[in-house]
Amino acid sequence: MGTPTLAVWKLASCDGCQLTLLDCEDELLALAGQVKIAHFLEASSEVLPGPYDISLVEGSITTADDARRIHEIRARSRLLVVIGACATAGGIQALRNFGDVAEFASVVYASPQYIDTLATSTPVSAHVPVDFELRGCPIDRRQLLNTLCALLAGRKPDLPDTSVCTECKRRGLTCVMVADGTPCLGPVTHAGCGALCPAYRRGCFGCFGPMTEPNTKAFIPLLRVRGMSEGEIDRVFATFNVVAFADGDQA
Structure with a gap:
């Protein structure tokens, strides 16, 4: 070969x-x-x-x-x-x-x-x-x-299909939503970045797109509690993966 x-x-x-x-x-x-x-x-x-x-x-x-x-x-x-x-x-x-x-x-x-x-x-x-x-x-x-x-090497890649939150846990990071009240899309975003933004005390903004079957309907009220307006919520989902998040019916 x-x-x-x-x-x-x-x-x-x-x-x-x-x-x-x-x-x-x-x-x-x-x-x-x-x-x-x-x-x-x-x-x-x-x-x-x-x-x-x-x-x-x-x-x-x-x-x-x-x-x-x-x-x-x-x-x-x-x-x-x-x-x-x-x-x-x-x-x-x-x-x-x-x-x-x-x-x-x-x-x-x-x-x-x-x-x-x-x-x-x-x-x-x-x-x-x-x-x-x-x-x-x-x-x-x-x-x-x-x-x-x-x-x-002839093997299947190990590509995670969990949320960014799992990566935060593995790194021992404190949840920015719980500890700081910072809006974060980590709970509904596909893993793979190594929780880069939360590692710097910033909220995830969803650049890896939605995880499989994200529960956005239950998640969005948490964003409202942390001070995000309806317009801000719409904008945070309407970026890199707008169509993928729209297909997840986050409204």
Whole structure:
């Protein structure tokens, strides 16, 4: 068996998740010794033809070209791993899903007739089968490295499906909601960040999206008790993972 090939792709996104991979630095050099990076335009102009053993895809589907490309990428990839809130939930650009794209374009662009975009921003999984998802805006570098190492070793990655609260407990952190009265989305947010914000006495703001079956209806009254207005509650859920949280019916 030859050296496994890795491809990294960008759709509609800010490049932040690809930069997380580049920021791995020493670990990335070690990883490069185990795989052949066949396509990663953020890092190299060298492009090798597929098929690819592992493809990492950043970004949501916001144009007809994105929709075409993701089918091509899926067909050329043995394993497809989507990375970041854009790829897993449509990203912050999915705010368009609740409005009129034509109206937005007429206000923002001087020549809106040249804008070619879809009416909605959707996750990759809405278009093709996905093997694994790494949440976050951006993704967590440790989770990324652990996932790549697991796939190269031929085993299933250990991706948690609990809330950020479980990570706070493992780190021995004091609950910021209980101790400080700080609004925090940790109880309904998917784990994976290592409880980064609560570790600095800040409330989680949900960049990893909702955990499986979040009980938002019971949780939202707790946010009200801690001083959040209805508008503030709407805004805190309408960020990186707006569509995913909306599907959870937090109202």
